Amino acid sequence: MNDALGVPATVVLLGGTSDIGRAICGQLVAAGAQTLVLAGRDGAALDAAAERFGSTAKTHVVAYDARDDGRHTAVVDEIVGRVGDLDLVICAVGVLGDQQRMAADPQAAAQVMHASYVGPAATLLAVAERMRRQGHGRIVVLSSVAGERVRAANFIYGSAKAGLDGFALGLGDALVGTGVEVLVVRPGFVRSRMTAHLDDAPFATTPEQVAVATVRALERGDDVVWVPGIVRWVMAALRHLPRSLFRCLAA
């Protein structure tokens, strides 16, 4: 349950090695979250991250691969078995991929789309069902401006984020009245491991700034937050540009 100040006692991070996800967890632990679950593929990296949180929160590591379609419910059950009720689940799973390579390799593209949309969405269905039964809980979904209007330069990742964003909004609507809420976070370019090989895009931000905005949005009870805030207005304009103009601007 949340404490009197609204801080969740138990926080689960799907994509337990994510720079953004760990920054959000850091803020929540500093605010008083007591139990943390880092779920992901890379056991050594998860153990290292858990060690960093170890002195401030009781931290568990759980094996999770979003592309393992047979295990979405089993992973959620395993987490519940370890920590009990899930107060807050953050989904930070995603793969940017190399667009040029993927355009020529449908199998590589399918893996990225699976990891960035199908797998996270299926896992969140299992999370939502568990929270519905609990009668409370919050879900944070890391979406992206890349899904708001998909660009030719990264349409494979962008389309997966568009799918995940639509899924998260619909899930939030479907859960109204159950005690379960969904917050969709739409960052612009974030300097993280995912983008370390790229030059900054306009309005580039940091995992820490995304974390601050996310925690504030949770406190306010928002259902969508853009980070930084200005990208909301930039995307509102870009979204309505004629395609021919958008194609030139966003190449």
Ligand SMILES: NC(=O)c1ccc[n+]([C@@H]2O[C@H](COP(=O)([O-])OP(=O)(O)OC[C@H]3O[C@@H](n4cnc5c(N)ncnc54)[C@H](OP(=O)(O)O)[C@@H]3O)[C@@H](O)[C@H]2O)c1
């Ligand atoms: N960085 C940006 O500019 C930006 C902007 C907008 C939105 N986002 C979104 O924010 C989220 C976090 O990204 P980030 O910047 O923190 O990048 P990151 O550090 O690379 O985090 C991505 C996470 O996804 C995990 N992951 C990938 N495939 C997985 C799979 N099949 N099963 C389980 N976990 C898997 C990675 O785990 P491994 O360690 O095992 O690879 C990692 O924990 C992503 O959803 C991303 O799309 C990022």
